[in-house]
């Protein structure tokens with residue numbers, strides 16, 4: 001059944017992750033904008049497979065949904081704490097880095113109050129049309145009712161985030177044995193019963209998963225291995241001056257560089273966002289040290305410089321990993337029952353964006369072009385805009401997925417959408433200069 005909605009919205013959002021949720025919360029105060037946001041999941045749930053107890057946010061709670069635009073906004077984290085009557089507990093906690101589970105709970109609290117956010121609804125197509133008026137037609141599938149709805153909007157905002165990446169050789173194997181860290185928690189019981197577990201990769205998710213498995217390793221008595229092709233279990237660059245790369249000032253500097261320079265620079269900035277937090281490495285080291293007291297033999301292995309090239313099921317059960325030592329140039333094998341791929345995420349650009357190939361401008365690498373104020377560059381002259389949060393690291397750099405920049409981006413987007421300065425944008429936010 002197809003249902004056409006007559007109302008014309010100012011903005012329709014695709015996806016409700018933290019970036020679009022923040023936009024929805026800020027727009028709740030902006031009366032002249034009629035907006036709707038569609039999320040395919042039934043509820044707001046932020047990386048549920050990685051909400052491991054003890055994990056914490058990598059940005060201070062000040063980077064909540066609204067505070068950096070307007071600390072008086074009712075969707076602030078502190079208001080959430082207040083409404084939940086946890087003010088004293090939070091005060092005595094004396095931490096900026098709140099538990100990841102609490103950030104998710106806070107976002108769920110905000111999402112439940114925002115009528116503009118609709119869940120269980122997947123955007124399946126968008127089309128730009130010109131009749132008497134010009135606008136976007138948005139096809140939305142209600143996943144519960146199995147109905148298709150058509151909505152109309154002057155503008156769109158893409159907030160589709162990212163999806164887990166599994167190397168080809170890890171795919172098409174039983175998902176209870178070989179899975180991505182994004183599916184860790186639902187598979188934790190399976191891990192407890194395993195004879196041996198191998199975590200592959202060395203980013204923050206790998207480290208958090210390894211730490212969690214290490215905590216239970218002696219009770220559950222599995223062999224635990226951690227393999228990475230990197231030269232080391234490298235720590236994330238977290239010094240205060242390095243963190244200034246996640247500022248509007250650095251985004252502005254990066255944006256104006258030629259595309260080729262941007263690609264070169266971005267390729268060198270892995271440790272600003274891909275490495276492991278020092279506190280996680282410390283936890284792991286402390287556990288290893290405790291376990292080795294009295295010269296106890298550890299049934300744990302940490303292997304660097306080794307790329308897992310293939311995962312082969314063995315006849316007697318379990319898997320044989322074909323690994324390649326990239327300095328000794330030698331191949332070796334490693335047996336395990338469970339393989340956990342901590343192999344990262346990639347931006348999700350839905351197919352329907354590619355269907356707008358003629359409407360949009362693309363660079364030589366087949367990536368869409370983006371204006372400084374987060375609009376996709378169009379081939380056609382029209383006032384209708386597609387704003388974008390996801391898949392913009394090639395244009396806006398290393399901070400593109402950083403929650404500390406989401407409010408700034410939403411301020412810029414709202415100011416453009418409304419055509420006036422709803423939120424002032426500050427020019428100088430950091431101590432160092434990136435440009436001359």
Ligand SMILES: Cc1cc2nc3c(=O)[nH]c(=O)nc-3n(C[C@H](O)[C@H](O)[C@H](O)COP(=O)(O)OP(=O)(O)OC[C@H]3O[C@@H](n4cnc5c(N)ncnc54)[C@H](O)[C@@H]3O)c2cc1C
Nearest residue numbers: 015017018019039040050057058122123160161162402403
């Ligand atoms: C485990 C983990 C922890 C992280 N921790 C931090 C941190 O502490 N600090 C930090 O700065 N960054 C962190 N990040 C990075 C980043 O900020 C997050 O990934 C964040 O979720 C990005 O938000 P988003 O709104 O862009 O996308 P997402 O959270 O990925 O949300 C996108 C949403 O769009 C929906 N969607 C996609 N397509 C459609 C469609 N066609 N129709 C309807 N809905 C659709 C998806 O279902 C999804 O819910 C973390 C990332 C991971 C994986």
